[in-house]
Amino acid sequence: MDQTTSTTGQPAADEPAGAPTPGRALGAPLVELKHVNKHFGALHVLQDIDLTVRRGEVLVVIGPSGSGKSTLCRAINRLETIDDGTITVDGKELPAEGKALAELRAEVGMVFQSFNLFAHKTVLDNVTLGPRKVRGMNKKDAEELARSLLDRVGVGNQAEKMPAQLSGGQQQRVAIARALAMRPKVMLFDEPTSALDPEMVNEVLDAMVALAQEGMTMIVVTHEMGFARKAADRVVFMADGQIVEEAPPEEFFTAPRSERARDFLSKILTH
């Protein structure tokens, strides 16, 4: 519990009484999806999804293109609406719109494939914006927090630059710091390294592994098997809008049970 308080930004008060010991022990359910359905027109992108992510758990979502992984992530942050079913974060169901939704979104950090740093603001302002405008933190405290987070992901010396002056790997690490600055309860990553040049992938994955080791609850859409093996508690395999298989990473990669997963893995492994 000590390790989660300052570093991952999880307020201590969120830990249930008699919290599990630090390490990989998992807590109570934090994100719960029940019978979630979503259509894009005639396309049934999420089909009766049931998924529970526990506090401190690192979940990797893997699956072929178009299987609905991004939609799943975006639905948890309500960047996409769902047709039916429920999604709860820390026991609270996602509100439809307005202030309550904005508040809940602030508790869910999101890291996008294309970084999406605010292009007209410095790196430091990117990170302080949320704490100041959403949390009402004063400038000095927000900058202190931002600099410590930027240091943590290894871009502390870039604070005064504009996003366009940074490499992709640096931008993505700033995006991670920006999300962490809201002290989220859970972090969502949607293919955070797939827009990066190969030599920059590891610097971002290292930051994510560190975050996982500090006890952050994470849902990560990625095809990086190294990351999954090193950091994930569980792998979820999606295909055609359904969760086809769930297993610990080692088990999933060495002995996938479903035909779809075997087929998919053989394709990404032969490359």
Added chain:
Amino acid sequence: MNDYLSGLSALWEQYDVLGAFWTNIQLTFWGALFALVLGTLLALMRISPIPSLQWVGTLYVNVFRNTPLTIIMTFMVMGVWTALQINLGSDFSTNFFRLAVVGLAVYHAAFVCESIRSGVNTVPIGQAEAARAIGLSFLPAARLIILPQAFRGAIAPLGNTLIALLKNSTVAAAASVSWETSSTMKTMLEFNANYRWEIFGMFAIGFVVLVIPIGLATTWLSRRLAVKR
């Protein structure tokens, strides 16, 4: 030759040409200010998540963009002032001037709105999603993230709207602002037909001199302030 020059300078003495231009500059300034405020509000409505607001914004733009300015200006005097008895100033000239400013503002607000919307289209959708993801609701996200970038992407079309507004300010004649340039020019022509080319030239050059710097400034600004992505 001497007669010619002294005639010209008498013309210059008799008519307040610079004052007329100053009137158009003032009309443009106030018109632009109010059009910018109203146009920004309309753009906000059009990009808002609330369908009824979007609808109002769209309706406004389509009505005002497609109504001739002369009709709006005439309406300001014959409708708003004469029929509805709405006074915007204590004396006639202040009243007509303000009615003309309102007419210019409501008309050009539609163009400002569309300029800003074109600027909004230069902002990648991911910027809005990232803003929402850190917990900003629509208005703060628009104010802090979308509009600042949209304005910087809209400087060129906004500059064009400003140039149009300056030239269109001569339509204030239709709102009885009889001391502005086009009215002054007409009076001068009526009584000094022998100098007609000089009079035309004087006013044309006056506008060119005002418009060119606006064009240069907006081109320079839009390059300088462009958001690097």
